[in-house]
Amino acid sequence: MSGEESTLLARALIEFREAEGISERELARRTWLSEATIRTFERDRGDLPTPIVARSFEEVLGWAPGSIKTAPSEAMGREASADSAMDLE
Template sequence: MSEELERLAKALIEFREAEGISVTELAHRTQLSQATIRLHESDHERQPTSLVARCFEEVLGWAPGSIPTASRETTDLELPPDSSAGTG
């Protein structure tokens, strides 16, 4: 279990309790899904994507880059390496 990810889970729960808000409200504030909030509050092994980490850092008031992120992410906007987009 990663200490950093355990710290994140604890911080998210403590933040919600201190603010008196639900998972639904935290999801609204971060613009993330409730499932994402629940996942990172309970799973201390899964690193968030950089987008999720930025949302958590912002709401928690943590410095950018303070949450470890998944090493490789794929987005719908990425083109395959052999793509010939823009030619022709």
């Protein structure tokens, strides 16, 4: 993800949360992702999301499917398994 793309995603996630008046925890609940994942992308570390993470963000933000560039498929196994094991409290 280019610096500009990751900055756009970070800004969009933060602006969405502020507009909705929700916490990172609530955004995590709505996207079925971990709070750590939300923090990673809001803090714009330049990471590429997995396709699953990207699709969750696209859905909550109302963006078209495929509008967020994703990580190569070989990285998917590690990241996807971490999010599927998140706590759903």
